[in-house]
Amino acid sequence: MSANQDGTNLLEVRSLTKIFGTLTACDHIDLDIARGEIHALLGENGAGKSTLVKMLFGSLEPNSGEIFWNGQAVRISNPGAAKKLGIGMVFQHFSLFEALTAAENIALSLDDGSPISSIAAKARALSFSYGLPLDPESLVGDLSVGERQRIEIIRCLLQTPQLIILDEPTSVLTPQEADKLFETLERLRSEGKSILYISHRLEEVKRICDRATVLRHGKVVGHCNPREETASSLARMMVGNEVQAVVRAPVEGIDKAPPLLEIRNLNRKPATPFSIPLKGINLNVRAGEVIGIAGVAGNGQGEFFESVSGEVLQQNAASVRIRGKDAGGLSITGRRLLGAAFVPEERLGHGAAPRMKLSENLLLSRHATDGKAFVGSGGMVKSGAIQAASQRIIEAMDVRKSAPDPEAAALSGGNLQKFIVGRELDRRPSVMVVNQPTWGVDAGAAAHIRQALIELSRSGSAVLVISQDLDELFEISDAIAVMHNGELSKPMPIAEATFEKVGLLMGGAEPGHAEHSLETA
Amino acid sequence: MDITVNILLTIATAATPLLIAAIGELVVERSGVLNLGVEGMMIMGAVGGFGATYLTGSPWIGLLAAIAMGAVFSLLFAVMTLSLATNQVATGLSLTLLGLGLSGMMGTSFVGQPGERLPNLYIPGLTEIPVVGRLLFGQDPIFYISIALTAAVMWFLFKTRTGLTLRSIGDSHTSAHALGIKVIRYRYLAVIFGGACAGLAGGHLSLVYTPQWVENMSAGRGWIALALVVFASWRPWRVLAGAYIFGAVWIGQLHAQAFGIPVPSQFLSSLPYLATVVVLVLISRNKRLTMMNTPASLGQPFVPDR
Numbered sequence: 018m019s020a021n022q023d024g025t026n027l028l029e030v031r032s033l034t035k036i037f038g039t040l041t042a043c044d045h046i047d048l049d050i051a052r053g054e055i056h057a058l059l060g061e062n063g064a065g066k067s068t069l070v071k072m073l074f075g076s077l078e079p080n081s082g083e084i085f086w087n088g089q090a091v092r093i094s095n096p097g098a099a100k101k102l103g104i105g106m107v108f109q110h111f112s113l114f115e116a117l118t119a120a121e122n123i124a125l126s127l128d129d130g131s132p133i134s135s136i137a138a139k140a141r142a143l144s145f146s147y148g149l150p151l152d153p154e155s156l157v158g159d160l161s162v163g164e165r166q167r168i169e170i171i172r173c174l175l176q177t178p179q180l181i182i183l184d185e186p187t188s189v190l191t192p193q194e195a196d197k198l199f200e201t202l203e204r205l206r207s208e209g210k211s212i213l214y215i216s217h218r219l220e221e222v223k224r225i226c227d228r229a230t231v232l233r234h235g236k237v238v239g240h241c242n243p244r245e246e247t248a249s250s251l252a253r254m255m256v257g258n259e260v261q262a263v264v265r266a267p268v269e270g271i272d273k274a275p276p277l278l279e280i281r282n283l284n285r286k287p288a289t290p291f292s293i294p295l296k297g298i299n300l301n302v303r304a305g306e307v308i309g310i311a312g313v314a315g316n317g318q319g320e321f322f323e324s325v326s327g328e329v330l331q332q333n334a335a336s337v338r339i340r341g342k343d344a345g346g347l348s349i350t351g352r353r354l355l356g357a358a359f360v361p362e363e364r365l366g367h368g369a370a371p372r373m374k375l376s377e378n379l380l381l382s383r384h385a386t387d388g389k390a391f392v393g394s395g396g397m398v399k400s401g402a403i404q405a406a407s408q409r410i411i412e413a414m415d416v417r418k419s420a421p422d423p424e425a426a427a428l429s430g431g432n433l434q435k436f437i438v439g440r441e442l443d444r445r446p447s448v449m450v451v452n453q454p455t456w457g458v459d460a461g462a463a464a465h466i467r468q469a470l471i472e473l474s475r476s477g478s479a480v481l482v483i484s485q486d487l488d489e490l491f492e493i494s495d496a497i498a499v500m501h502n503g504e505l506s507k508p509m510p511i512a513e514a515t516f517e518k519v520g521l522l523m524g525g526a527e528p529g530h531a532e533h534s535l536e537t538a
Numbered sequence: 539m540d541i542t543v544n545i546l547l548t549i550a551t552a553a554t555p556l557l558i559a560a561i562g563e564l565v566v567e568r569s570g571v572l573n574l575g576v577e578g579m580m581i582m583g584a585v586g587g588f589g590a591t592y593l594t595g596s597p598w599i600g601l602l603a604a605i606a607m608g609a610v611f612s613l614l615f616a617v618m619t620l621s622l623a624t625n626q627v628a629t630g631l632s633l634t635l636l637g638l639g640l641s642g643m644m645g646t647s648f649v650g651q652p653g654e655r656l657p658n659l660y661i662p663g664l665t666e667i668p669v670v671g672r673l674l675f676g677q678d679p680i681f682y683i684s685i686a687l688t689a690a691v692m693w694f695l696f697k698t699r700t701g702l703t704l705r706s707i708g709d710s711h712t713s714a715h716a717l718g719i720k721v722i723r724y725r726y727l728a729v730i731f732g733g734a735c736a737g738l739a740g741g742h743l744s745l746v747y748t749p750q751w752v753e754n755m756s757a758g759r760g761w762i763a764l765a766l767v768v769f770a771s772w773r774p775w776r777v778l779a780g781a782y783i784f785g786a787v788w789i790g791q792l793h794a795q796a797f798g799i800p801v802p803s804q805f806l807s808s809l810p811y812l813a814t815v816v817v818l819v820l821i822s823r824n825k826r827l828t829m830m831n832t833p834a835s836l837g838q839p840f841v842p843d844r
Contacts, residue, residue, distance in 0.1 A: 075718070076716055095718050096715075096717060098718075099718075108716065112710075112712070112713040112716035112717060113713060114705075114706045114713055114714075115709060116709045116829065116830045116831070116832070117706060117709060121706075122706075125702060125706050125719070126717050158829065
């Protein structure tokens with residue numbers, strides 16, 4: 018690298034090793050990061066990426082190995098020490114405080130004694146200059162995942178670090194937001210800062226990264242220049258073999274299929290001052306089709322999912338109908354008993370109870386629908402049957418774990434997501450509603466989940482996917498609707514949909530107007 | 539007129555130990571630690587305060603001894619739950635049981651001994667003002683400490699950086715750890731502060747309220763303080779309101795019983811509890827505020843993964 022002026026790298030890692038019980042998460046890792054480069058760290062879930070960066074940020078202590086900062090051997094024993102050296106981090110699993118405001122969250126990671134009001138002003142200015150709008154007074158608990166990530170990024174930038182570690186930063190951003198982020202990263206690079214960039218999105222790694230280090234099963238399997246590689250050659254290095262492309266067979270005569278999930282004039286008042294009201298949403302999802310809902314984070318998708326899944330009940334029972342029956346007044350369990358299955362956005366706390374084992378989490382979501390299989394006479398739990406089902410899901414979805422039946426929180430994000438999606442698919446539900454199915458999931462596993470959703474629909478189920486990942490929606494949907502400010506556009510058949518049309522709707526253009534102007538243009 | 543002033547003064551005396559113990563526990567719980575040993579720390583403060591006064595003759599030394607006793611006793615809880623990550627509920631309960639037993643044993647020779655009361659404030663000219671003089675300038679020193687303490691804790695929690703850090707630890711100790719905040723150190727200091735407050739509250743019992751030593755003289759006040767913190771949704775001014783409502787209804791029903799009102803005395807005795815719960819539930823109806831103020835990591839042991 019030309020930016021490497023005095024011959025020493027900013028960061029050098031030699032033979033770094035971390036062992037958890039019997040699992041060697043990082044096995045003699047070597048890594049060099051030069052000044053002013055964007056260095057990609059690639060690898061599947063469980064390859065050891067998160068463990069490695071946690072050691073660099075001082076959240077974990079390595080069992081052996083050395084870290085050199087500006088050529089000096091250093092021991093990073095806690096995050097404070099990392100910050101002092103000039104290492105900043107944007108976490109994948111957010112390290113935010115829900116009961117505090119955005120400004121208070123930012124203040125907590127800054128060590129200077131400046132008052133919170135001035136931090137709020139600084140954060141607001143910085144967030145607008147980088148195109149990541151942020152209201153410092155808002156309560157984190159009320160914000161969407163995408164908005165929370167903005168806080169993380171702004172918080173990191175305010176510390177003016179030399180090395181910025183970004184763990185899956187674009188997974189919750191719109192294409193436009195991601196472009197803004199790339200501009201930011203390029204600006205930081207031109208200022209001489211180094212960036213360690215973890216992502217599963219190989220196209221963006223090719224676009225912005227100067228070098229890449231690829232991990233597989235805790236070992237470095239290669240270094241490369243991503244610009245000279247193709248997305249599939251990078252994926253092959255990560256996975257060790259070819260990633261299967263998602264196949265979506267077209268469906269015929271879908272108009273005649275019965276709608277299994279009907280949303281009729283669904284309205285919802287905002288639950289908190291920061292949440293979005295839902296305004297007259299209508300949607301039919303028919304047997305055999307996948308409908309995708311696109312939208313910028315925080316436009317009512319979370320509220321919509323809660324209403325459909327039964328986390329929040331509707332006053333008008335006919336506003337949500339599952340398999341022809343009014344379900345608006347039914348609880349989650351009631352809706353499951355009608356044949357629906359739900360995968361919420363947050364894995365820990367919503368999709369799974371973090372401190373409970375996988376088998377226990379399986380029982381929690383399926384005790385009602387699979388009562389006969391899992392619960393015996395007198396309410397006794399049949400642990401053998403549950404273990405067997407849990408094992409079946411783990412094998413079907415290729416869930417990687419460090420213990421036979423670990424706690425949900427012990428799994429990496431992608432592996433837990435595979436388990437949660439697998440748990441619902443295993444039931445063969447006739448209606449499946451998924452919010453952000455592959456957020457933070459690596460390429461191989463994402464393809465697996467997407468293919469499984471398509472196959473479920475083709476076997477006669479109705480599948481509704483809410484996602485901020487447009488590539489994903491275009492890959493799996495038969496029609497795409499866009500949610501903006503609590504309103505849902507009419508689903509656009511995939512043959513007519515383009516990135517541009519969907520992007521305009523996401524930005525808030527009038528549904529009819531947008532299509533019109535494009536057609537005449 | 540005089541009787542009204544006297545009643546108001548007794549209400550303040552009844553509310554003060556509850557307020558101090560609850561404010562201390564509020565800080566502990568805001569850091570995410572649930573210390574159910576308030577009753578035990580309080581009674582240790584009471585016996586320590588009385589004992590030191592008895593031995594030295596100075597209730598001021600007794601006051602300091604009460605605070606020190608509570609703090610040292612809470613240190614036991616801190617070592618167990620924070621360094622050894624034991625279950626906080628079980629450890630807190632055993633702290634209460636230990637405190638009640640240990641104080642009874644330490645106090646055997648103090649039973650029936652005359653005590654020394656902390657003198658009330660007296661400012662010539664001001665204290666003699668009719669009505670307000672005695673209320674504002676003629677109470678015991680711990681009363682003034684309790685009011686100052688409430689204001690100070692409010693300011694600390696919501697206006698200082700350290701207070702913000704403490705609240706953030708209570709919200710999510712894993713996030714706080716990820717930011718490099720020294721979770722265990724903060725919690726140690728919070729627990730010791732809570733212990734010192736509980737000790738001071740106990741000292742109020744044996745140095746002001748009834749200046750003598752009686753076994754089990756805390757009589758469940760530690761538990762009331764604990765309940766106040768929860769019902770006040772972890773907000774200092776509500777703790778103050780709750781403590782005074784409790785004190786007022788408590789004194790009121792004592793007078794009602796003395797008057798011979800034809801209502802079963804058991805019902806009257808339960809009134810303070812009932813009234814406090816009803817009022818505090820009514821003022822914490824705002825779910826959003828309650829969500830913001832509830833320490834989400836309360837009671838969970840924290841073991842940093844290394």
